[in-house]
Amino acid sequence: MADTKNDNKRRSAYLLVLGIMVLLPMSVAGYKLYVLDYPLAGLIPAPSYNVEVSMQVDGHGEDINLHTYLPRSDSRQTVDNEQNNSGVFTAEIKTEQLNREASWTAENVRGPQSVLYAYSVRARHVRFNIPEDLAIPESYPAALAGYLIAEPGIQKDDPEINAALRSIVTAEKPTILEAVTRIHRHLQDNIANRNFSGYTDALTALKLGEASCNGKSRLFVAMARKLNLPARLVGGLVMQAGSKRTSHQWVEVYINGHWVPFDTINDHFAEIPANFLTLYYGDQVLFKHTANVNFQYFFKVSKQLVAQPDTQSALSQSMLNVTNFYAFFERVGISQNLLTILLMLPLGALVTVVFRNVIGLETFGTFLPALIASAARDTGLLWGMVGFLSIILVSAVVRRALDWMQLLHSPKMAIMLTTVVIVMMAITVGGVHMGLFELAHMTLFPIAILAITAERVALMESEQGGMKVAKITFMTLIVIAACYAVMESLFMQSLILAFPELLLAVVAINLWLGKWIGIRVMEFLRFRRLILDAAK
């Protein structure tokens, strides 16, 4: 009797928890969609660029200093996953007013040395509408004074520039729209684009009638400032997959409280494309370095699609939003990469559960396929599977050899793990040597996982034989691939990053599967004679 009572209690508790796990994520997601007005566009994967700045020098025993600008996150661009790999150089990064400046120093540098700085960028395309009847203000706050003066390369008071400006902007009192439209069109249409990487000042650009981005931009800024429009140079990078040495410059004009971008090389009027990366403001030099060190640099850019959690962060301004926890992770510097791995692990585990309990495949451990799939994130699925297979093979071979030598169990396991670690390191080093950088990413995280695999495999092989291990290895590979497909799916990543509360729904599915007593697909095959034979 007491048992029945207990069973009823258990059942009610189960249904209650299940109900909460279904209703809670649904109401939180609904709240975000309808009350906080969460934009569903945030579910569409956004392009992300991995940018690598590579700088090389040849030292002859001198002290060397390198200096450049690093991008900042702002309302248009998000910069994260920054990595500094500077060898003998010591890095120092500081923010001075608008710019983030990085300098690397080293003493007594001999031979070829290099600095590698990498980061990933997600940026938006932005377009401004300038009101038609907006007049040029008479005066500005004192803080903007610096954006109205003449500079060495921006000769705003030069008579030739002024004469040209009068012929371009003819009206006595032009509106802002008229002024910037005419300057932009003139520079775009009448000054020829030159692919020249050297320095050109505003006057030279005007005299030659042709210029590269920096000459045109200086001329734009000089003319705007002459008309009492605050303007500044912007230095940056046009992100396209591949290697390049050329950076880019464009202009921003302060209009109605906003810095509005103009690019008269690529004809972007009051707009900036999503692949423009802002590196610095003002008339700066992107790279400065100690003289006579044979300084070389290049940018390496690669592009991929990623789920965007930025939409989530954008919601955080709302007082009503208690669901945005990403800000906390950002504060302690946990990268979006790691966050995505963490959030997708429960989904990988769910996939494994379905394969084990509904389909009936056996795997090494419940979480191992999901863990290996997330380790394969850096290497790609194929190399992840190759790594997994090589570990199984190596541990099997080494175990045989050690068994033959008749060693005790624990020292045998320790030798096996050591071998696995050595093989993983060898694969990494070999990958670098052969230029297969996917292999080089078999770093510590996978090693830890694969070391666990090795011990499980060895135990299973001695208990149940090599055939069994081969069978389970094969089934584990299938489940790893399925986990990878789900965990690396941009749609699933976007969904979970946007609605992390859905992890509770994953719990709900597991609760349901935890009570599912149906016949597994593999059991259906195993007992097919009992199930399909009509005589029974």
Add this chain to the structure above:
Amino acid sequence: MRSLLRFFTDLEGTRERAAKVLSMNRRNLHFVYTRNDRKDFPIADDKLLAKEVLVPAGVRMPETYRVYSYFYELNDLEKDLGAYHDFVIKPAQGSGGNGIIVIVGRKGPDWLGISGKVYTAFDLQKHITDIIYGVYSHDLGDKAVIESRIVQHPVMAELSPLGLADVRVIMCDDEPVMSMTRIPTRQSEGKANLHQGALGVAIDIATGMTTNGRFLGQPIDKHPDSGIPLVGRTMPYWPEIIALARKAARAVPLKYLGVDISIAPDGPLLLEINVRPGLEIQNVNDRGMLPKLQEITQHGAAR
């Protein structure tokens, strides 16, 4: 192929027949983990613990000669084992018949295994060390048990010339559900484990008569190695076997278990109990065991 077609043409019948098969999910959820308390699992997993509980309750089991738990105890191994003519070395927490060595006598200074293999004192010492280290158990560390060797009843020796056969009876709420005998083959290398290639022969619980044979997933009616007919034989001591299974099931707090019994010339002995008995017994019996399980549990509920 024809049977697969039936799946689509006779969905209703398929569902009915499928409802008779005990699935892994149902076994775990409704029987193994709900009728048995986790804390009682060690009684099944540890053969020494099982003896402590079962022997005082009057369940006949092989005699324990010695237990080795620590390496220093192995110093006098040669002298210790010299006291016995034949014996079995087992891991206390082993499974699937792994890690078992059967010694039938001496050969000079060495020992003779049942397969004809000769073991030196060092070989046995090494094997016991492996057992203590936990090579054959999921846990870290185990004990090695030296037990009396069971000589098979002549009927069983005829059926099972390649090693010790056992009788597996599935018990639920102290009632027998389904049974079979497991017979080692050349394929299984002397082990009575169906997954390693042992032969399974179904036994009708009411009569003790063998009904179906199954070997490597296929129906069979003759022993694959000896050619001896398997079906239509009566197990010796069958009522005693069922009585022993009942006595063992009542003596432990586990309410769903597999009981493994061997038949000696003077009657049955219990070898071990298993808390997660396999499902293959249904294929061996060519019958699902869920109807019988439901009959037993509903009968119990009515009581």
